[in-house]
Amino acid sequence: MSPESGQDHILSVLKQALNIAVAWEKVPRNVAQQVTAPPLKKRQINPLTPDEARQFLAACENDRLGALFTVALTMGLRRGEILGLQWCDVNFESRALSVRHAYPAPLRIEATLKTWSYETRRWQTCRSRSPRTSNVGRRKEERPWSLAS
Known part of the structure; x- marks a missing residue:
């Protein structure tokens, strides 16, 4: 899994978990809904000559x-x-x-x-x-x- 897709997956799971917590009235709101994952730096590819x-x-x-x-x-x-x-x-x-x-x-x-x-x-x-x-x-x-x- 690439770091980018891993980061997106973690954020998605966190948002889903907090949505359930809101539905169960364990937390007042899902603060993760306002979070966007920061962009990752693109790695430069250096192929062999x-x-x-x-x-x-x-x-x-x-x-x-x-x-x-x-x-x-x-x-x-x-x-x-x-x-x-x-x-x-x-x-x-x-x-x-x-x-x-x-x-x-x-x-x-x-x-x-x-x-x-x-x-x-x-x-x-x-x-x-x-x-x-x-x-x-x-x-x-x-x-x-x-x-x-």
Whole structure:
């Protein structure tokens, strides 16, 4: 949940709760009705340049998540979409990737894997396909990896 939608959600819940308190005559009026959420600062997005992207992919080529980074970068997947990927979302026969789960919010996106079929197959063979590893980028007992770590 983005900070903006989270802030709006909290204000909405507070207004609803105070409306109930007014209806039950627990408070004289709903002071939250006069509150508007302050605007949030827009974060500047600094995408990688093509050279930076090539350097990044070269640096993580032999990493256990290298193929995941390749797919994520070339398809423009966001962190939550990457973390929600499961092996059942990868169809090697039709060369398609379905983003059905995002971490933490639900989402559904489908994309065709054209040149990345080899990468995802290589990536899958590097990981055990036991029930512990249904998530593409992590084992069930592992915490999700973070771009900050």
